[in-house]
Amino acid sequence: MSRTARSGAVELVYETFGSPEDPTLLLVNGLGSQMIAWAPGMVDAFVTEGFHVIRFDNRDVGLSTWLDEFDIDVVGTLKRVEAGESVDVPYDLSDMAADAVAVLDAAGIDRAHILGVSMGGMIVQTMAIEYPERVATLTSVMSRTGEADYGVSTPEASRGLMSPAPAERSAVIQHTVDTGRLWASPDWYDEDRARARAAAAYDRAHHPIGVGRQMLAVRASPDRTEGLRELDVPTLVIHGASDTLIPPDGGERTAELIPGAELLLIEGMGHDYPPEVWPSWATAVRALRDRAD
Numbered sequence: 001m002s003r004t005a006r007s008g009a010v011e012l013v014y015e016t017f018g019s020p021e022d023p024t025l026l027l028v029n030g031l032g033s034q035m036i037a038w039a040p041g042m043v044d045a046f047v048t049e050g051f052h053v054i055r056f057d058n059r060d061v062g063l064s065t066w067l068d069e070f071d072i073d074v075v076g077t078l079k080r081v082e083a084g085e086s087v088d089v090p091y092d093l094s095d096m097a098a099d100a101v102a103v104l105d106a107a108g109i110d111r112a113h114i115l116g117v118s119m120g121g122m123i124v125q126t127m128a129i130e131y132p133e134r135v136a137t138l139t140s141v142m143s144r145t146g147e148a149d150y151g152v153s154t155p156e157a158s159r160g161l162m163s164p165a166p167a168e169r170s171a172v173i174q175h176t177v178d179t180g181r182l183w184a185s186p187d188w189y190d191e192d193r194a195r196a197r198a199a200a201a202y203d204r205a206h207h208p209i210g211v212g213r214q215m216l217a218v219r220a221s222p223d224r225t226e227g228l229r230e231l232d233v234p235t236l237v238i239h240g241a242s243d244t245l246i247p248p249d250g251g252e253r254t255a256e257l258i259p260g261a262e263l264l265l266i267e268g269m270g271h272d273y274p275p276e277v278w279p280s281w282a283t284a285v286r287a288l289r290d291r292a293d
Contacts, residue, residue: 002063005056005106007099013063014056014103018047023136023289024109025051028100030118030142031218032211034062034201045278049286051113056103058096058123060210067091067213074212081219090213093221097126101134113289115139117273118246119218122146125254128235129227137292138231138258139285141238142271144250145257146223151250157183157271161245165208172206173198183245183271190274228257234292235261236284240269262288 005012015035025046027038035055046053057064070090080087100123104112113136116124121143128138144151153161160179165172176198181189235258239251248265255263264284269277 003106005099005103007059007095007102010059010065010067010099012056012059012065012099012103012106014054014107016107017043017053017055018051020052020108022050022052024104024107024112025053025285026100026104026109026112026114026124027053027055028114028116028120028123029055029058029061030116030120031214032061032208033058033117033120034204036062036200036204037197039275041275042273042278042281045282046285049282051286051289054103054107054109054112056100057205058120058214059091059099060213061207062205066207066210068209070213072213072216074209074216077216078219081216087220089216089220092217093122093126094130096123096217097130100124100127101131104134110134111136113137113139113285115141115285116143117141118143118271119214121254122218122221122224125224125228126221128231128233129224132231132233135233137285137288138233138235139238139288140235140251140254141273141281142240142243142246142251143254144246145225145228145254146221147225147253148223150253151246153246154244157244169202169206172202176201180272183243185240185268185270185272185274185276186242187268188274188276189270189272193274225257228254229259231258234288236264236288237261238264238266238281238284240271241265241267242270245271
């Protein structure tokens with residue numbers, strides 16, 4: 001059953017799985033990704049390892065609040081950010097980290113294990129820096145530090161990410177399938193599965209302008225170098241050796257900066273999380289929890 005948390009004026013829809021008596025694992029999504037991207041089988045893998053799991057829709061995506069009152073030129077603002085200009089954006093990664101804390105508050109959780117993928121990795125890194133008392137362990141997956149020289153997309157992946165999506169349902173789904181293939185795990189990409197997930201996401205809450213504002217939040221936020229260097233939290237960094245959207249050096253740099261961080265580089269994994277990697281993720285996060293305990 002879906003529940004609602006409030007972060008200022010933003011409402012965040014979330015769901016819980018497993019026993020609330022178990023340690024909580026908060027899952028944080030990537031750019032434009034709804035909480036249904038955490039497939040039932042993947043959630044079950046974490047529950048089987050003894051976690052109480054929470055997944056939620058970030059602001060501007062899914063069934064959480066859409067901030068459409070902000071009429072902003074996303075492409076033009078991105079260009080200004082890349083040119084080094086100071087810009088005003090509707091929200092940044094600190095606001096999205098505060099959202100994640102608000103979900104924990106609504107669920108009655110004082111301290112949680114947190115795991116984020118891609119943009120979600122940036123959010124949980126920010127959360128660990130700004131709310132260390134709420135974080136039991138940190139797992140950053142297929143993410144980066146925000147430094148310009150690390151985790152830079154390949155030209156092909158970058159063009160795919162920035163390519164304008166069509167409007168009509170079947171074209172949007174095909175576009176999602178085609179661009180996703182550019183950074184997916186090469187040996188594990190399943191087009192039928194990708195098509196089904198794209199259709200489910202479209203039908204639940206198609207909101208492309210929100211994805212643009214999330215991208216602005218990432219690009220306009222400062223890098224986390226100094227904050228990561230000062231972290232004192234058990235940390236696991238997971239990255240795919242075949243990732244082209246955020247290449248492995250993004251994860252390697254993250255693990256290098258965080259004191260005592262463990263790096264798990266998975267051969268064959270790209271910028272996605274197919275069923276083939278679920279067991280290794282769940283086992284590694286459980287082992288991190290056990291070491292922290």
